[in-house]
Amino acid sequence: MHARVTVTLKPGVLDPQGQAIVGSLASLGFSGIAGVRQGKVFDVALDKTDRAQAEAAVRDMCEKLLANTVIENYAIELRT
């Protein structure tokens, strides 16, 4: 079973990297960009075949390692 974990900054948390990308896009000639927020994605391949067990394990991984839950949100998508 595969899990895709998407970790994004919580609203209100400053994102200097995203702001730098806005600046770079503007200097490349792109206009009309209201903002960019950068996040991370983790594709986790699991041996587990039970969906509920896999989701619980991945949620635990997010809480313990993959996301900093003080400033980041995470979303989990499971695929067989």
Place this chain on the structure above:
Amino acid sequence: MHARVTVTLKPGVLDPQGQAIVGSLASLGFSGIAGVRQGKVFDVALDKTDRAQAEAAVRDMCEKLLANTVIENYAIELRT
């Protein structure tokens, strides 16, 4: 209009950061992890309201800045 760009390493490209995460998860007691691949996500807020125009602009951003198309794939999801 909002676009979510997901940039992932192409299959076969080494991902040392993903391997480090597998090691960290193992040392935290997680078992049965076949692999982890790390990628990036960009949430781009655009002033454009036309879907086709927005998609073309975001595709251009990916080719020019957001992704290194030699080693990375990208996927674009548009939301109003």
